[in-house]
Amino acid sequence: MSEQLDLQISAFLDGALSAEEAQTLELRSRSESTIAARIDGMRRANTLARDYFEAELNEPVPLALARAIEGSANNRQRVPVIEDTRDGDRSRRSRYLFAIRSIAASLALVVAGAAGGYIAASWPQPAIVAQSDWLSDIADYHRVYAAEERHLVEVAANEQPHLEKWLTKVVGVPVKAPDLTAQGLTFEGGRLLVAAAKPVAQLMYRHSDGSVVALCIVMAADQAFGDFAETSIGASRLVSWKENGASYAVVGDLADTTLTGIAKAAAPLV
Numbered sequence: 001m002s003e004q005l006d007l008q009i010s011a012f013l014d015g016a017l018s019a020e021e022a023q024t025l026e027l028r029s030r031s032e033s034t035i036a037a038r039i040d041g042m043r044r045a046n047t048l049a050r051d052y053f054e055a056e057l058n059e060p061v062p063l064a065l066a067r068a069i070e071g072s073a074n075n076r077q078r079v080p081v082i083e084d085t086r087d088g089d090r091s092r093r094s095r096y097l098f099a100i101r102s103i104a105a106s107l108a109l110v111v112a113g114a115a116g117g118y119i120a121a122s123w124p125q126p127a128i129v130a131q132s133d134w135l136s137d138i139a140d141y142h143r144v145y146a147a148e149e150r151h152l153v154e155v156a157a158n159e160q161p162h163l164e165k166w167l168t169k170v171v172g173v174p175v176k177a178p179d180l181t182a183q184g185l186t187f188e189g190g191r192l193l194v195a196a197a198k199p200v201a202q203l204m205y206r207h208s209d210g211s212v213v214a215l216c217i218v219m220a221a222d223q224a225f226g227d228f229a230e231t232s233i234g235a236s237r238l239v240s241w242k243e244n245g246a247s248y249a250v251v252g253d254l255a256d257t258t259l260t261g262i263a264k265a266a267a268p269l270v
Helices: 003-013 019-031 033-056 063-073 088-115 131-145 157-171 256-269
Strands: 185-195 198-207 212-219 226-233 236-243 246-252
Touching: 003 019, 003 033, 019 033, 131 185, 131 198, 131 212, 131 226, 131 236, 131 246, 157 185, 157 198, 157 212, 185 212, 212 256, 226 256, 236 256, 246 256
Parallel strands: none
Antiparallel strands: 185 198, 198 212, 212 246, 226 236, 236 246
């Protein structure tokens, strides 16, 4: 089954198709059993992933789980962008919803294996992640999510205690959203990412100029301190540092000096 059709199914499940497109897909599913089965499978994967993460909120989540999910997802090529001249935002959003659903389907396989006696403790530990690898992934994510409005975050700022508790358990290091109002930033909420095969907390802020700035946190390979380092990846600027067993990065489209000031203000608060 083509990836283009999978993208269409993903958009259908999210209600992102036009009425005409949705009706056409529904008619095809009635006459083509493979399409009907794919729609049903992706719908069940969504439900399984949601229920699984809700049940796991109060349990420690091994880092190896995120590695297993990411490893499965990486067996596929990056999902190609399907240009839709009628609605470019809908096309872009469908691409990433499909990627998320692919990871959900991979998670379903992981959970099924665990139910059959596959013990998470026997999984190999994640390899040491090169600093540049996770920063490249963070820059890619930022270009996608910073353009969103309604879907800027997965968990909104009004659920900050829940968000911090959840991300702390999954990422494996303390996650706290610092108050950066003095730097002209308003906390919007956050989400979980996977970068270089490791779970990453992404905390999103809106700058007074309207742009989006993200503070990202991942478990570090060692306890060594790393001073503030400025770098550019594509159109994104990043300032990264490391301390207390975690690596941090502030990413945005602001000037390097502004981002460094934000990073230095955030460091004592995280």
